[in-house]
Amino acid sequence: MPDAATMEKIVALCKRRGFIFASSEIYGGLGSTYDYGHYGVLLKTNVKNEWWRAMLQERDDIVALDSAILQHPKTWEASGHLAGFTDPMVDCRTCGQRFRADHLGDLQCPQKPSKHPGEGPNCDLTEARDFNLMFETTMGPVKDSGATVYLRPETAQGIFVNFKNVLQFSRKKPPFGIAQVGKSFRNEITPGNFVFRTREFEQMEMEFFVPPDEAPRWYDFWKQARHDWYVDLGLRADHLRLREHDPDELSHYSSGTADVEYLFPIGWSELEGIANRGDFDLTAHAELSGEKLEYFDPQTKERYVPHVIEPAAGADRATLAFLVDAYDEDDLGGEQRTVLKLHPRVAPVKVAVLPHLRKDGLPERAQEVYAALRGRMQSEYDEGGSIGKRYRRQDEIGTPYCVTIDHQSLEDATVTLRDRDTLEQERVAIDGLADELAARLAREWRSPKE
Ligand code: ATP
Numbered sequence: 456m457p458d459a460a461t462m463e464k465i466v467a468l469c470k471r472r473g474f475i476f477a478s479s480e481i482y483g484g485l486g487s488t489y490d491y492g493h494y495g496v497l498l499k500t501n502v503k504n505e506w507w508r509a510m511l512q513e514r515d516d517i518v519a520l521d522s523a524i525l526q527h528p529k530t531w532e533a534s535g536h537l538a539g540f541t542d543p544m545v546d547c548r549t550c551g552q553r554f555r556a557d558h559l560g561d562l563q564c565p566q567k568p569s570k571h572p573g574e575g576p577n578c579d580l581t582e583a584r585d586f587n588l589m590f591e592t593t594m595g596p597v598k599d600s601g602a603t604v605y606l607r608p609e610t611a612q613g614i615f616v617n618f619k620n621v622l623q624f625s626r627k628k629p630p631f632g633i634a635q636v637g638k639s640f641r642n643e644i645t646p647g648n649f650v651f652r653t654r655e656f657e658q659m660e661m662e663f664f665v666p667p668d669e670a671p672r673w674y675d676f677w678k679q680a681r682h683d684w685y686v687d688l689g690l691r692a693d694h695l696r697l698r699e700h701d702p703d704e705l706s707h708y709s710s711g712t713a714d715v716e717y718l719f720p721i722g723w724s725e726l727e728g729i730a731n732r733g734d735f736d737l738t739a740h741a742e743l744s745g746e747k748l749e750y751f752d753p754q755t756k757e758r759y760v761p762h763v764i765e766p767a768a769g770a771d772r773a774t775l776a777f778l779v780d781a782y783d784e785d786d787l788g789g790e791q792r793t794v795l796k797l798h799p800r801v802a803p804v805k806v807a808v809l810p811h812l813r814k815d816g817l818p819e820r821a822q823e824v825y826a827a828l829r830g831r832m833q834s835e836y837d838e839g840g841s842i843g844k845r846y847r848r849q850d851e852i853g854t855p856y857c858v859t860i861d862h863q864s865l866e867d868a869t870v871t872l873r874d875r876d877t878l879e880q881e882r883v884a885i886d887g888l889a890d891e892l893a894a895r896l897a898r899e900w901r902s903p904k905e
Contacts (some may be wrong), residue, residue, distance in 0.1 A: 458720075458904075459604070460782035460783075461720050462648060464782065465778050465782060468778075468795075468851060469649075472494060472852050473492035473493050474491070475491055476489065476490045477575065478652050480624060481593055486654065487643070487646035487647065487653050487654055487879045488653060488655055489650050489653060489771075491647075492529065494804070498774055498777070498778075498797075498853075499657075499774045501800065502770055502774050505688060505801065506659045506768065507634070507636070508521070508770065509680075515729075516615065516630060516632060517633070517661060517793075518627065518631070519633075522612065522616070522617060524608075524638060525594065525605075526612065526616065527700040527741075528604055528605065530588045530616055530638050530792065531589065531605055531612070531742045532743060533739040533743040533744070533818065534615075535655075538590075540588050540608060541585035541587050542585070542644055543557055543583040544585075544754050545559075545572075545580045545584075546580070548579040548832060549566070549579045549582065550565050550577075550578075552565050552572070553644055553645070554644065554645055555644045556571045556583035559571050564684060568849075573662050574672075574811075578788065587642075588608060588643065589605045589606070589640075590640045590642050590654075591604075606640035608639055610639055611660050613637075615748075616740060616744075617739050618664070618748050619747075629664045629665050630663060630669060631664055632662060633661065634662075635658075635660055635876055636658070637658065638655060639655075639656060639657070639776055640654060641654060647735075648721055648773065650771040650772070651772055653770075656770055657700045658767060658768065658769055658815075659767075659769070659770055660765065660768070661767075662764075663677065663759035663765070664763055666762075666763055668702055669762075670902060671711075674764050677729050677766050678697055678729045679763050680753065680764045682697050685726070685773075685776070688801055689781075689901065690717065690751050690776060691904060693698065694717055694780060695715065695717055696718075697713050697715055697716075698716050699713045699716050701710040708733060708735030708736075709730045710733055711730070711731040713729050714729075715727040715768075719779060726766075726773060727766060727772075729764070729766045730761070730767070731763075731764055732765055734762055737760050737763070749761075780796065780904070781902075783793040787878075793847075794851065794853070795851065795852065796876055796903055797853035799898075802852075802853045803854075804834065804849070804853075804854045805832040805855060806843065806855070806857070807836070807837055807849045807857045808824050808835070808836045809836075809838070809846075809857055809858065810843050811842060811862075812857075816865060817860050817862070820865060824870065824885055824888065828889050832889075832892065832896065835854070837849075842859065845857075849875070850905050855874070855875045855876070855896065856872060856892060856895070858870045858873075859871040863882075868886065869883060869884055872892075
């Protein structure tokens with residue numbers, strides 16, 4: 456059976472249910488920027504928290520960092536971004552649109568969408584030119600005399616420039632990592648496919664510093680670990696793959712790069728890159744800053760520049776992958792339901808409490824149950840509309856459990872617990888309900904679409 460998820464359906468659901476909106480919509484939108492609504496914030500926060508959990512809570516060799524978005528311009532000189540963070544672009548003299556020269560085969564001609572840019576009868580493309588993707592702004596009150604600074608195009612460099620600070624306070628020695636989550640900005644020539652490629656996005660990056668001879672082993676380790684993270688959070692294993700870059704795809708500093716790719720409706724696309732960056736970054740920053748960025752091993756009396764393994768993921772792209780993988784349309788005996796079969800750990804809301812009727816003391820009892828649950832997990836109370844409608848609403852935002860309070864609840868202190876995936880309903884006691892739900896939410900979960 457073909458997958459029910461298409462990009463159009465995901466965009467429509469995100470808008471309808473308040474996950475993600477086009478930014479500045481009342482002014483006609485602003486080139487590929489998006490705003491996250493209530494459920495989108497909850498979902499993306501869960502994705503980021505799961506990443507932090509994997510990096511910090513489940514390991515003891517990684518520390519956290521939150522560096523500034525604006526950094527000294529020399530940062531971008533050392534990293535090579537000022538000189539080389541470019542994409543080739545072409546302009547069409549006919550329609551005035553700009554395209555990435557290396558993506559023409561994936562793009563549509565705006566005037567003749569069945570053709571690629573350059574292939575339509577009126578297309579008139581310029582030669583390819585390099586275009587720097589960094590956003591520039593000015594620091595200081597006077598634009599003319601202020602210094603030009605850049606919005607960071609990746610979070611990684613904030614980690615490298617803090618290497619010495621972190622080494623001093625954290626009492627770590629290689630192998631150890633520094634992890635950061637935050638916004639990055641790239642003036643992408645052809646953004647698109649919803650939040651897959653935008654000009655403002657969030658990254659989740661970790662730089663793992665290792666003794667040089669251990670780099671190949673850690674590169675293999677992180678490739679597998681990062682692939683498995685997505686599987687553990689419920690993405691279908693047959694929709695994920697690790698793709699090693701060909702030698703001609705590698706950046707000049709990298710001796711190995713692999714992408715975790717997901718089978719989006721637009722085809723296999725990068726979710727995350729894992730790179731063996733050698734000592735390129737620390738050496739470049741040491742040279743330009745004059746600071747020693749190395750590690751002295753007091754036991755072996757050896758001094759060396761650690762090598763770096765970098766898993767670099769995108770929070771928005773991962774969120775989109777979770778949405779796509781979860782989206783399903785079930786046929787319930789003639790009636791269709793749209794449902795997000797999200798892993799309970801990433802689902803925005805864990806449980807919805809629903810009084811069966813808006814009378815006979817049911818809302819009051821339901822409010823008590825809700826009050827007991829909300830301190831333990833993200834919960835929602837809803838008494839508007841028929842019970843079927845309320846179930847549908849929760850299905851569409853991916854809530855794994857619904858608790859319904861009915862007349863029997865007043866008599867025997869039980870509720871109906873409905874499972875989003877199996878649709879099974881069972882009666883469980885109100886006493887101990889939060890523990891029961893917490894246990895269910897912590898269980899291993901595999902996509903029913905698998
Ligand atoms: P691409 O080839 O798709 O442009 P990249 O290889 O330049 O990506 P990296 O620099 O390795 O990407 O960044 C790491 C991760 O950050 C990517 O795997 C992706 O998840 C995310 N990312 C990069 N650029 C964007 C963007 N414009 N919009 C959303 N996420 C992005």
